[in-house]
Amino acid sequence: IPIKKISQSIEKNKWIESIIIKNNFNNRISINIKEFNPIAIYFNGKSYFLINKFGDVIDFADNKEKQKYVIFEGQNVINNITDLIAVLPIELKPFIIKAQYINNRRWDIITKENLKIKLPEIEYKKAISIFNDIYKDLYTSDITKIEYIDLRISQKAIIKFYNEQK
Secondary structure, eight states: OOOOHHHHHTSSSEEEEEEEEEOOOOEEEEEEEEOOOOOEEESSSSOEEEEETSSSSEOOOHHHHHHHHHHHEEGGGGGTHHHHHHHHHHHTTGGEEEEEETTEEEEEEETTTTEEEEOOOOOOHHHHHHHHHHHHOHHHHHTTEEEEEEOOSTTTOOOEOOOOOO
């Protein structure tokens, strides 16, 4: 049995992170396959794709998966996804639906309540930490009144409320 050929064939699948095939040269072959777990979705302007921890496209994303993962969009976003994912606190990820890469230099994050968080070009890890602290202290009724939180100026959080006059 051509084990190397089988291994190479399986490794071509984009879902496969690693594969180990062992042959005891008697009557048994063992195959251990580790698949990538998607960490996010990349939107290229036309289609949605599942992304692995390295920022590589695994497969197309269906509607159910679009509800499960943060969607990343914007010009050259694919080259910057892993950097942002690495600094997002675990407790904040379930509340984020979208991250937009703006002008090839900075991020806007959109939460499930449609709250926009404008991050700075540099030190966005510190800004995310500040946002996380603010977000923990807000009630849902307060969040729905806020249009955006601008964290682009160091050590400041500018909060813009929706205009209630219509």
